[in-house]
Amino acid sequence: MNRREALISTVVLLLCAGLFTLFTDAELRLVRWVNCGPLASAAARADRISCPDGR
Numbered sequence: 001m002n003r004r005e006a007l008i009s010t011v012v013l014l015l016c017a018g019l020f021t022l023f024t025d026a027e028l029r030l031v032r033w034v035n036c037g038p039l040a041s042a043a044a045r046a047d048r049i050s051c052p053d054g055r
Contacts, residue, residue: 001009035044036051045051 032051034040036053040051
């Protein structure tokens, strides 16, 4: 593999890692909204493990 191919591979790897991080963060926010949001029961919102900010 020459330098150009190694550089392209590195850029693609960093792009994939960035997208993975972005979607993981979005998924965690969605799960927290479902578990702690307006549709959750009062008991679920009061749970300190699932909803640490006590919404």
